[in-house]
Amino acid sequence: MGSSGKGESQEVVRFENVGMRYGTGPEVLRDISLDLPAGSFHFLTGPSGAGKTTLLRLIYLADRPTRGLISLFGEDVSRLKRRNLADLRRRIGVVFQDFRLLGHLSAFDNVALPLRVAGVAEARVKKNVTELLDWVGLADKLNARPVTLSGGQQQRVAIARAVIARPQLLLADEPTGNVDDTMALRLLRLFEELNRFGTTLILATHNEALATQRRYRRLHLVNGELTSETVRRA
Protein backbone atom coordinates (compact mmCIF):
# COMPACT_ATOMS: atom_id res chain seq x y z
CA MET A 1 0.00 0.00 0.00
CA GLY A 2 1.07 3.45 -0.68
CA SER A 3 0.56 5.06 2.67
CA SER A 4 3.35 7.18 3.90
CA GLY A 5 4.01 4.68 6.62
CA LYS A 6 5.06 7.32 9.15
CA GLY A 7 3.76 7.40 12.68
CA GLU A 8 0.99 4.84 12.29
CA SER A 9 1.11 3.77 15.90
CA GLN A 10 -2.29 5.25 16.75
CA GLU A 11 -5.61 5.43 14.92
CA VAL A 12 -6.56 9.00 14.22
CA VAL A 13 -10.00 7.92 13.02
CA ARG A 14 -11.76 4.80 14.16
CA PHE A 15 -15.31 3.79 13.19
CA GLU A 16 -17.01 0.76 14.70
CA ASN A 17 -20.23 -0.37 13.03
CA VAL A 18 -21.28 3.18 12.34
CA GLY A 19 -24.67 3.79 10.79
CA MET A 20 -26.18 7.10 9.83
CA ARG A 21 -29.60 8.18 8.71
CA TYR A 22 -31.15 11.63 8.44
CA GLY A 23 -34.45 11.80 10.29
CA THR A 24 -36.61 8.81 9.45
CA GLY A 25 -35.04 8.31 6.04
CA PRO A 26 -33.03 5.28 4.95
CA GLU A 27 -29.53 4.71 6.24
CA VAL A 28 -27.04 6.66 4.15
CA LEU A 29 -24.12 4.90 5.80
CA ARG A 30 -24.26 1.28 6.95
CA ASP A 31 -21.99 -0.64 9.25
CA ILE A 32 -18.90 1.39 8.56
CA SER A 33 -15.85 0.11 10.39
CA LEU A 34 -12.47 1.56 9.67
CA ASP A 35 -9.17 2.52 11.25
CA LEU A 36 -7.12 5.34 9.82
CA PRO A 37 -3.65 5.38 11.33
CA ALA A 38 -1.84 8.59 12.15
CA GLY A 39 0.08 9.94 9.18
CA SER A 40 -1.82 7.93 6.59
CA PHE A 41 -3.15 9.24 3.29
CA HIS A 42 -6.49 7.97 1.98
CA PHE A 43 -8.53 8.67 -1.07
CA LEU A 44 -12.27 8.49 -0.46
CA THR A 45 -13.97 7.51 -3.68
CA GLY A 46 -17.37 6.42 -4.83
CA PRO A 47 -20.21 7.55 -7.03
CA SER A 48 -22.36 10.58 -6.22
CA GLY A 49 -24.75 9.86 -3.36
CA ALA A 50 -22.63 7.02 -2.04
CA GLY A 51 -22.21 8.79 1.31
CA LYS A 52 -18.76 10.36 0.97
CA THR A 53 -19.81 13.77 2.30
CA THR A 54 -21.81 12.17 5.13
CA LEU A 55 -18.79 10.12 6.13
CA LEU A 56 -16.63 13.25 6.15
CA ARG A 57 -19.29 15.16 8.16
CA LEU A 58 -19.19 12.44 10.81
CA ILE A 59 -15.41 12.67 10.97
CA TYR A 60 -15.32 16.44 11.29
CA LEU A 61 -18.04 16.25 13.94
CA ALA A 62 -20.75 18.10 12.05
CA ASP A 63 -23.14 15.21 12.69
CA ARG A 64 -23.50 12.44 15.22
CA PRO A 65 -23.96 8.87 14.04
CA THR A 66 -27.29 7.13 14.51
CA ARG A 67 -25.45 4.08 15.76
CA GLY A 68 -21.97 2.80 16.25
CA LEU A 69 -18.86 4.28 17.81
CA ILE A 70 -16.53 6.97 16.51
CA SER A 71 -13.13 7.66 18.04
CA LEU A 72 -10.88 10.51 16.98
CA PHE A 73 -7.28 10.75 18.14
CA GLY A 74 -8.02 7.87 20.51
CA GLU A 75 -11.00 9.61 22.15
CA ASP A 76 -14.54 8.28 22.04
CA VAL A 77 -16.32 11.40 20.81
CA SER A 78 -19.65 10.47 22.39
CA ARG A 79 -18.05 10.70 25.81
CA LEU A 80 -16.27 14.00 25.31
CA LYS A 81 -17.44 17.21 26.92
CA ARG A 82 -18.42 20.11 24.70
CA ARG A 83 -15.27 22.05 25.55
CA ASN A 84 -13.09 19.09 24.55
CA LEU A 85 -15.00 18.67 21.29
CA ALA A 86 -13.94 22.22 20.33
CA ASP A 87 -10.32 21.28 21.05
CA LEU A 88 -10.73 18.18 18.92
CA ARG A 89 -12.19 20.18 16.03
CA ARG A 90 -9.15 22.47 16.06
CA ARG A 91 -7.03 19.46 15.19
CA ILE A 92 -9.09 18.86 12.07
CA GLY A 93 -8.95 20.88 8.87
CA VAL A 94 -11.72 20.70 6.31
CA VAL A 95 -11.87 21.70 2.65
CA PHE A 96 -15.55 21.87 1.83
CA GLN A 97 -16.87 20.91 -1.55
CA ASP A 98 -18.67 24.26 -1.83
CA PHE A 99 -15.71 26.05 -0.19
CA ARG A 100 -17.92 27.80 2.39
CA LEU A 101 -15.90 31.00 2.23
CA LEU A 102 -17.36 33.98 4.08
CA GLY A 103 -18.37 36.48 1.44
CA HIS A 104 -18.06 39.53 3.66
CA LEU A 105 -14.45 38.77 4.55
CA SER A 106 -11.33 39.16 2.43
CA ALA A 107 -9.29 36.17 1.31
CA PHE A 108 -6.82 37.03 4.06
CA ASP A 109 -9.49 37.07 6.77
CA ASN A 110 -11.05 33.86 5.51
CA VAL A 111 -7.74 32.06 5.77
CA ALA A 112 -7.03 33.70 9.15
CA LEU A 113 -10.28 32.40 10.70
CA PRO A 114 -8.99 29.12 12.22
CA LEU A 115 -6.03 30.95 13.77
CA ARG A 116 -8.21 33.70 15.21
CA VAL A 117 -10.69 31.15 16.53
CA ALA A 118 -7.76 29.48 18.29
CA GLY A 119 -6.64 32.81 19.73
CA VAL A 120 -3.34 33.08 17.84
CA ALA A 121 -1.59 36.48 18.09
CA GLU A 122 -2.34 38.83 15.18
CA ALA A 123 1.35 39.24 14.26
CA ARG A 124 1.64 35.50 13.72
CA VAL A 125 -1.68 35.39 11.91
CA LYS A 126 -0.46 38.04 9.49
CA LYS A 127 2.85 36.30 8.83
CA ASN A 128 1.45 32.80 8.37
CA VAL A 129 -1.55 33.77 6.29
CA THR A 130 0.47 35.99 3.97
CA GLU A 131 3.05 33.24 3.42
CA LEU A 132 0.46 30.58 2.71
CA LEU A 133 -1.59 32.71 0.33
CA ASP A 134 1.66 33.51 -1.46
CA TRP A 135 2.40 29.79 -1.69
CA VAL A 136 -0.97 28.99 -3.27
CA GLY A 137 -0.43 31.79 -5.78
CA LEU A 138 -2.79 34.35 -4.30
CA ALA A 139 -0.29 36.90 -2.98
CA ASP A 140 -2.00 39.62 -4.97
CA LYS A 141 -5.49 38.65 -3.77
CA LEU A 142 -5.09 39.11 -0.03
CA ASN A 143 -7.76 41.79 0.21
CA ALA A 144 -10.03 40.38 -2.46
CA ARG A 145 -13.53 39.27 -1.49
CA PRO A 146 -14.43 35.71 -2.53
CA VAL A 147 -17.03 36.96 -4.99
CA THR A 148 -14.28 38.63 -7.03
CA LEU A 149 -12.23 35.43 -7.20
CA SER A 150 -12.52 32.66 -9.80
CA GLY A 151 -13.68 29.18 -8.77
CA GLY A 152 -10.11 27.93 -8.70
CA GLN A 153 -8.91 30.86 -6.65
CA GLN A 154 -11.75 30.36 -4.17
CA GLN A 155 -10.79 26.73 -3.89
CA ARG A 156 -7.20 27.64 -3.12
CA VAL A 157 -8.40 30.06 -0.42
CA ALA A 158 -10.55 27.25 1.03
CA ILE A 159 -7.56 24.89 1.04
CA ALA A 160 -5.31 27.52 2.59
CA ARG A 161 -7.91 28.04 5.34
CA ALA A 162 -8.07 24.30 6.00
CA VAL A 163 -4.32 23.89 6.37
CA ILE A 164 -3.31 27.21 7.97
CA ALA A 165 -3.49 25.85 11.51
CA ARG A 166 -1.46 22.75 10.56
CA PRO A 167 -4.23 20.28 11.43
CA GLN A 168 -3.37 16.73 12.43
CA LEU A 169 -6.23 15.45 10.30
CA LEU A 170 -7.19 17.05 7.01
CA LEU A 171 -10.42 16.22 5.21
CA ALA A 172 -10.86 17.48 1.70
CA ASP A 173 -14.08 17.10 -0.26
CA GLU A 174 -13.30 17.36 -3.97
CA PRO A 175 -10.42 19.78 -3.39
CA THR A 176 -9.22 19.72 -6.98
CA GLY A 177 -12.60 19.91 -8.65
CA ASN A 178 -12.32 23.48 -9.90
CA VAL A 179 -8.66 23.81 -10.79
CA ASP A 180 -6.67 22.86 -13.86
CA ASP A 181 -4.41 19.82 -13.88
CA THR A 182 -1.30 21.81 -13.06
CA MET A 183 -2.90 23.43 -10.05
CA ALA A 184 -4.47 20.09 -9.06
CA LEU A 185 -1.04 18.53 -9.01
CA ARG A 186 0.38 21.47 -7.10
CA LEU A 187 -2.38 21.21 -4.48
CA LEU A 188 -1.87 17.48 -4.23
CA ARG A 189 1.78 18.15 -3.55
CA LEU A 190 0.74 20.56 -0.79
CA PHE A 191 -1.36 17.78 0.76
CA GLU A 192 1.52 15.33 0.40
CA GLU A 193 3.84 17.83 2.02
CA LEU A 194 1.46 18.13 4.96
CA ASN A 195 1.17 14.34 5.08
CA ARG A 196 4.96 14.05 5.09
CA PHE A 197 4.99 16.18 8.24
CA GLY A 198 2.49 13.86 9.91
CA THR A 199 -0.94 15.15 8.92
CA THR A 200 -3.43 12.36 8.29
CA LEU A 201 -5.30 12.98 5.07
CA ILE A 202 -8.62 11.90 3.64
CA LEU A 203 -9.22 13.22 0.18
CA ALA A 204 -12.65 12.64 -1.33
CA THR A 205 -12.53 12.80 -5.09
CA HIS A 206 -14.26 11.86 -8.30
CA ASN A 207 -10.99 12.26 -10.10
CA GLU A 208 -10.04 8.66 -10.89
CA ALA A 209 -6.88 9.83 -12.62
CA LEU A 210 -5.78 11.57 -9.46
CA ALA A 211 -6.68 8.59 -7.31
CA THR A 212 -4.80 6.15 -9.52
CA GLN A 213 -1.84 8.46 -10.09
CA ARG A 214 -0.84 8.10 -6.45
CA ARG A 215 -0.99 4.69 -4.83
CA TYR A 216 -2.52 5.65 -1.55
CA ARG A 217 -5.08 3.60 0.33
CA ARG A 218 -8.54 3.99 -0.98
CA LEU A 219 -11.85 4.00 0.85
CA HIS A 220 -14.48 3.18 -1.70
CA LEU A 221 -18.12 3.78 -0.82
CA VAL A 222 -21.07 2.34 -2.69
CA ASN A 223 -24.61 2.83 -1.40
CA GLY A 224 -23.38 3.77 2.02
CA GLU A 225 -21.11 0.77 2.45
CA LEU A 226 -17.35 0.53 2.29
CA THR A 227 -16.48 -1.94 -0.42
CA SER A 228 -12.77 -2.02 -0.88
CA GLU A 229 -9.38 -1.59 0.67
CA THR A 230 -10.85 -0.57 3.96
CA VAL A 231 -9.08 -3.21 5.89
CA ARG A 232 -9.88 -2.95 9.52
CA ARG A 233 -6.76 -3.83 11.39
CA ALA A 234 -7.77 -6.82 13.43
Next chain:
Amino acid sequence: MIGRRTGNDIPLRRDGSVRLLPWLIAPMVYLAALALAGMLALHGVLAGWDRGLAGTMTVELPAARDAAGGDAAVAKILALLRTTPGVTSATPLDRAAEGKLLEPWLGTAVTPDELQLPRLIDLRIASGTRLDLGALRARLAATLPGTVLDDHRRWLDRLYGLALSVEATGLAVVAMVGLAAVLTVVFTTRAGLAVHHDVIELLHLMGARDLYIARQFEREAMRLGFSGGIAGLALAALTLWGLGHAAAATGVLGEEAKLLPDLSLVIWQWAALALLPVAAGVAAMLTARLTVMRALARMP
Protein backbone atom coordinates in the same frame (compact mmCIF):
# COMPACT_ATOMS: atom_id res chain seq x y z
CA MET B 1 -3.91 47.14 4.35
CA ILE B 2 -2.88 43.52 4.86
CA GLY B 3 -4.03 41.93 8.08
CA ARG B 4 -6.65 44.57 8.83
CA ARG B 5 -9.84 42.75 9.69
CA THR B 6 -12.51 43.41 7.13
CA GLY B 7 -15.28 42.85 9.65
CA ASN B 8 -16.70 40.55 12.30
CA ASP B 9 -16.69 36.85 11.50
CA ILE B 10 -20.49 36.98 11.59
CA PRO B 11 -21.84 39.85 9.44
CA LEU B 12 -24.48 40.94 11.92
CA ARG B 13 -24.38 44.56 10.85
CA ARG B 14 -25.75 43.59 7.45
CA ASP B 15 -28.68 41.85 9.05
CA GLY B 16 -31.91 43.84 8.77
CA SER B 17 -33.55 42.31 11.84
CA VAL B 18 -30.59 43.22 14.03
CA ARG B 19 -30.43 46.75 12.62
CA LEU B 20 -34.03 47.19 13.76
CA LEU B 21 -33.12 46.67 17.41
CA PRO B 22 -32.33 50.33 18.32
CA TRP B 23 -35.69 51.39 16.87
CA LEU B 24 -37.40 48.92 19.17
CA ILE B 25 -35.28 49.66 22.23
CA ALA B 26 -35.60 53.46 21.92
CA PRO B 27 -39.36 53.67 22.60
CA MET B 28 -39.03 51.17 25.42
CA VAL B 29 -36.32 53.20 27.13
CA TYR B 30 -38.43 56.31 26.48
CA LEU B 31 -41.41 54.79 28.34
CA ALA B 32 -39.20 53.42 31.12
CA ALA B 33 -37.53 56.83 31.52
CA LEU B 34 -40.87 58.63 31.82
CA ALA B 35 -42.17 56.08 34.34
CA LEU B 36 -38.95 56.29 36.33
CA ALA B 37 -38.90 60.09 36.19
CA GLY B 38 -42.48 60.16 37.50
CA MET B 39 -41.56 57.84 40.34
CA LEU B 40 -38.48 59.84 41.26
CA ALA B 41 -40.35 63.15 41.15
CA LEU B 42 -43.14 61.76 43.32
CA HIS B 43 -40.59 60.40 45.75
CA GLY B 44 -39.04 63.87 46.01
CA VAL B 45 -42.44 65.48 46.58
CA LEU B 46 -43.31 63.02 49.33
CA ALA B 47 -39.98 63.57 51.03
CA GLY B 48 -40.64 67.33 50.84
CA TRP B 49 -44.07 66.96 52.40
CA ASP B 50 -42.69 64.74 55.10
CA ARG B 51 -39.92 67.23 55.86
CA GLY B 52 -42.39 70.13 55.79
CA LEU B 53 -44.80 68.52 58.19
CA ALA B 54 -42.26 66.87 60.47
CA GLY B 55 -42.44 68.49 63.90
CA THR B 56 -45.55 70.51 63.19
CA MET B 57 -49.04 70.09 64.58
CA THR B 58 -52.20 72.13 64.74
CA VAL B 59 -54.39 72.65 67.80
CA GLU B 60 -57.98 73.48 66.97
CA LEU B 61 -60.07 75.18 69.66
CA PRO B 62 -63.85 75.12 69.58
CA ALA B 63 -65.47 78.36 68.39
CA ALA B 64 -66.19 80.83 71.21
CA ARG B 65 -69.34 82.97 71.47
CA ASP B 66 -67.30 86.16 71.16
CA ALA B 67 -63.77 87.39 70.48
CA ALA B 68 -62.96 87.92 74.15
CA GLY B 69 -64.01 84.39 75.03
CA GLY B 70 -61.96 83.07 72.15
CA ASP B 71 -58.86 85.02 73.20
CA ALA B 72 -59.21 83.74 76.75
CA ALA B 73 -59.46 80.16 75.56
CA VAL B 74 -56.41 80.61 73.34
CA ALA B 75 -54.44 82.05 76.25
CA LYS B 76 -55.37 79.08 78.45
CA ILE B 77 -54.31 76.53 75.87
CA LEU B 78 -51.15 78.48 74.99
CA ALA B 79 -50.13 78.44 78.65
CA LEU B 80 -50.56 74.68 78.72
CA LEU B 81 -48.71 74.11 75.45
CA ARG B 82 -45.76 76.38 76.25
CA THR B 83 -45.09 74.47 79.46
CA THR B 84 -45.22 71.10 77.69
CA PRO B 85 -41.71 69.58 77.32
CA GLY B 86 -40.62 69.27 73.67
CA VAL B 87 -42.79 72.11 72.39
CA THR B 88 -40.55 74.80 70.90
CA SER B 89 -43.28 77.22 69.92
CA ALA B 90 -47.04 77.61 70.00
CA THR B 91 -48.37 80.43 67.84
CA PRO B 92 -52.06 81.27 67.44
CA LEU B 93 -53.14 81.95 63.91
CA ASP B 94 -53.70 85.67 63.51
CA ARG B 95 -57.40 86.61 63.09
CA ALA B 96 -56.46 88.95 60.29
CA ALA B 97 -54.68 86.05 58.55
CA GLU B 98 -57.77 83.86 59.00
CA GLY B 99 -59.89 86.63 57.47
CA LYS B 100 -57.51 86.84 54.52
CA LEU B 101 -57.84 83.10 53.94
CA LEU B 102 -61.63 83.38 53.84
CA GLU B 103 -61.67 86.55 51.76
CA PRO B 104 -61.75 84.82 48.35
CA TRP B 105 -64.97 83.03 49.33
CA LEU B 106 -66.71 85.43 51.72
CA GLY B 107 -65.32 88.82 50.72
CA THR B 108 -64.57 91.49 53.30
CA ALA B 109 -68.13 91.89 54.57
CA VAL B 110 -67.75 89.38 57.42
CA THR B 111 -64.95 88.74 59.93
CA PRO B 112 -63.92 85.38 61.43
CA ASP B 113 -65.29 86.49 64.80
CA GLU B 114 -68.71 87.06 63.32
CA LEU B 115 -68.69 83.56 61.88
CA GLN B 116 -67.61 81.95 65.16
CA LEU B 117 -64.84 80.03 63.50
CA PRO B 118 -62.62 77.71 65.54
CA ARG B 119 -59.30 79.21 66.64
CA LEU B 120 -56.10 77.55 65.44
CA ILE B 121 -52.69 77.29 67.10
CA ASP B 122 -49.59 76.30 65.15
CA LEU B 123 -47.42 74.00 67.25
CA ARG B 124 -43.72 73.26 66.65
CA ILE B 125 -42.00 70.28 68.25
CA ALA B 126 -38.25 70.01 68.81
CA SER B 127 -36.72 67.53 66.34
CA GLY B 128 -36.12 64.11 67.82
CA THR B 129 -38.75 64.58 70.51
CA ARG B 130 -41.31 61.82 70.86
CA LEU B 131 -44.31 63.60 72.29
CA ASP B 132 -46.94 61.55 74.13
CA LEU B 133 -49.82 62.68 71.92
CA GLY B 134 -52.45 60.72 73.90
CA ALA B 135 -51.50 62.44 77.15
CA LEU B 136 -51.38 65.85 75.48
CA ARG B 137 -54.81 65.32 73.90
CA ALA B 138 -56.23 64.36 77.33
CA ARG B 139 -54.73 67.44 78.97
CA LEU B 140 -56.05 69.69 76.21
CA ALA B 141 -59.54 68.21 76.50
CA ALA B 142 -59.43 68.62 80.29
CA THR B 143 -58.40 72.25 79.95
CA LEU B 144 -60.90 73.09 77.22
CA PRO B 145 -63.38 70.42 76.14
CA GLY B 146 -63.64 70.08 72.37
CA THR B 147 -60.02 71.01 71.69
CA VAL B 148 -58.51 68.87 68.93
CA LEU B 149 -54.84 68.09 68.30
CA ASP B 150 -54.11 67.33 64.63
CA ASP B 151 -50.66 65.87 63.88
CA HIS B 152 -51.41 65.65 60.09
CA ARG B 153 -50.62 61.94 60.23
CA ARG B 154 -53.92 60.74 58.74
CA TRP B 155 -53.63 63.11 55.82
CA LEU B 156 -50.00 62.20 55.22
CA ASP B 157 -50.69 58.47 55.53
CA ARG B 158 -53.38 58.67 52.86
CA LEU B 159 -51.02 60.55 50.60
CA TYR B 160 -48.33 57.96 51.22
CA GLY B 161 -50.77 55.19 50.33
CA LEU B 162 -51.66 56.92 47.09
CA ALA B 163 -48.01 57.62 46.29
CA LEU B 164 -47.07 53.98 46.96
CA SER B 165 -49.75 52.82 44.53
CA VAL B 166 -48.46 55.23 41.89
CA GLU B 167 -44.87 54.09 42.51
CA ALA B 168 -45.87 50.43 42.29
CA THR B 169 -47.59 51.16 38.98
CA GLY B 170 -44.46 52.94 37.75
CA LEU B 171 -42.31 49.98 38.78
CA ALA B 172 -44.67 47.61 37.00
CA VAL B 173 -44.40 49.73 33.85
CA VAL B 174 -40.58 49.69 34.05
CA ALA B 175 -40.60 45.91 34.65
CA MET B 176 -42.95 45.26 31.73
CA VAL B 177 -40.96 47.50 29.43
CA GLY B 178 -37.79 45.68 30.53
CA LEU B 179 -39.39 42.31 29.84
CA ALA B 180 -40.54 43.48 26.42
CA ALA B 181 -37.00 44.68 25.67
CA VAL B 182 -35.52 41.33 26.72
CA LEU B 183 -38.00 39.42 24.55
CA THR B 184 -37.22 41.72 21.63
CA VAL B 185 -33.52 40.96 21.98
CA VAL B 186 -34.27 37.22 22.25
CA PHE B 187 -36.27 37.22 19.01
CA THR B 188 -33.78 39.45 17.21
CA THR B 189 -30.90 37.22 18.30
CA ARG B 190 -32.76 34.11 17.23
CA ALA B 191 -33.40 35.70 13.86
CA GLY B 192 -29.68 36.49 13.62
CA LEU B 193 -28.81 32.91 14.53
CA ALA B 194 -31.10 31.60 11.81
CA VAL B 195 -29.85 34.04 9.17
CA HIS B 196 -26.19 33.34 9.92
CA HIS B 197 -26.52 29.64 10.66
CA ASP B 198 -23.99 28.66 7.99
CA VAL B 199 -21.32 31.03 9.28
CA ILE B 200 -21.94 29.93 12.86
CA GLU B 201 -21.72 26.27 11.90
CA LEU B 202 -18.47 26.95 10.07
CA LEU B 203 -16.94 28.68 13.09
CA HIS B 204 -18.23 25.86 15.28
CA LEU B 205 -16.57 23.26 13.04
CA MET B 206 -13.31 25.19 13.15
CA GLY B 207 -13.30 24.72 16.91
CA ALA B 208 -14.71 28.07 17.96
CA ARG B 209 -15.95 27.90 21.51
CA ASP B 210 -19.54 28.90 22.18
CA LEU B 211 -18.38 32.05 23.95
CA TYR B 212 -16.34 33.14 20.90
CA ILE B 213 -19.50 33.07 18.80
CA ALA B 214 -21.73 34.46 21.56
CA ARG B 215 -19.38 37.44 22.04
CA GLN B 216 -19.96 38.57 18.48
CA PHE B 217 -23.71 38.65 19.12
CA GLU B 218 -23.44 40.23 22.55
CA ARG B 219 -21.10 43.00 21.35
CA GLU B 220 -23.54 43.91 18.61
CA ALA B 221 -26.56 43.65 20.93
CA MET B 222 -24.85 45.90 23.48
CA ARG B 223 -23.95 48.49 20.84
CA LEU B 224 -27.47 48.52 19.41
CA GLY B 225 -29.18 48.40 22.82
CA PHE B 226 -27.06 51.28 24.06
CA SER B 227 -27.62 53.43 20.98
CA GLY B 228 -31.38 52.76 21.16
CA GLY B 229 -31.26 53.61 24.86
CA ILE B 230 -29.49 56.92 24.20
CA ALA B 231 -32.12 57.87 21.62
CA GLY B 232 -34.96 56.90 23.99
CA LEU B 233 -33.43 58.83 26.87
CA ALA B 234 -32.87 61.91 24.72
CA LEU B 235 -36.53 61.85 23.70
CA ALA B 236 -37.61 61.36 27.32
CA ALA B 237 -35.41 64.27 28.48
CA LEU B 238 -36.96 66.43 25.80
CA THR B 239 -40.46 65.39 26.92
CA LEU B 240 -39.70 66.04 30.60
CA TRP B 241 -38.21 69.41 29.78
CA GLY B 242 -41.26 70.23 27.67
CA LEU B 243 -43.67 69.18 30.43
CA GLY B 244 -41.79 71.21 33.04
CA HIS B 245 -41.69 74.18 30.71
CA ALA B 246 -45.42 73.94 29.92
CA ALA B 247 -46.31 73.59 33.59
CA ALA B 248 -44.16 76.58 34.53
CA ALA B 249 -45.71 78.62 31.74
CA THR B 250 -49.22 78.09 33.14
CA GLY B 251 -48.02 79.20 36.55
CA VAL B 252 -49.01 75.93 38.18
CA LEU B 253 -45.49 75.44 39.38
CA GLY B 254 -44.87 79.13 39.76
CA GLU B 255 -44.39 80.88 43.04
CA GLU B 256 -47.68 82.73 42.86
CA ALA B 257 -49.89 79.63 42.96
CA LYS B 258 -48.19 76.64 44.54
CA LEU B 259 -51.15 74.26 44.36
CA LEU B 260 -48.80 71.51 43.14
CA PRO B 261 -45.32 70.90 44.49
CA ASP B 262 -42.24 71.16 42.26
CA LEU B 263 -42.07 68.02 40.08
CA SER B 264 -38.68 68.74 38.53
CA LEU B 265 -35.76 66.29 38.99
CA VAL B 266 -32.52 66.95 40.81
CA ILE B 267 -29.04 66.01 39.57
CA TRP B 268 -28.88 62.52 41.10
CA GLN B 269 -32.28 61.69 39.68
CA TRP B 270 -31.10 62.72 36.20
CA ALA B 271 -28.00 60.58 36.79
CA ALA B 272 -30.26 57.62 37.61
CA LEU B 273 -32.15 58.18 34.36
CA ALA B 274 -28.85 58.41 32.48
CA LEU B 275 -28.11 54.85 33.58
CA LEU B 276 -31.08 53.58 31.55
CA PRO B 277 -29.17 53.32 28.21
CA VAL B 278 -26.35 51.50 30.02
CA ALA B 279 -28.89 49.16 31.57
CA ALA B 280 -30.49 48.63 28.14
CA GLY B 281 -27.08 47.85 26.62
CA VAL B 282 -26.08 45.45 29.39
CA ALA B 283 -29.50 43.73 29.37
CA ALA B 284 -29.30 43.32 25.59
CA MET B 285 -25.76 41.96 25.86
CA LEU B 286 -26.60 39.39 28.54
CA THR B 287 -29.82 38.35 26.79
CA ALA B 288 -28.00 37.88 23.48
CA ARG B 289 -25.28 35.84 25.18
CA LEU B 290 -27.73 33.53 26.94
CA THR B 291 -29.82 33.11 23.79
CA VAL B 292 -26.78 32.22 21.66
CA MET B 293 -25.27 29.92 24.27
CA ARG B 294 -28.55 28.02 24.58
CA ALA B 295 -28.87 27.71 20.81
CA LEU B 296 -25.25 26.57 20.39
CA ALA B 297 -25.67 23.96 23.11
CA ARG B 298 -28.05 22.17 20.73
CA MET B 299 -25.38 21.88 18.02
CA PRO B 300 -23.52 18.56 17.78
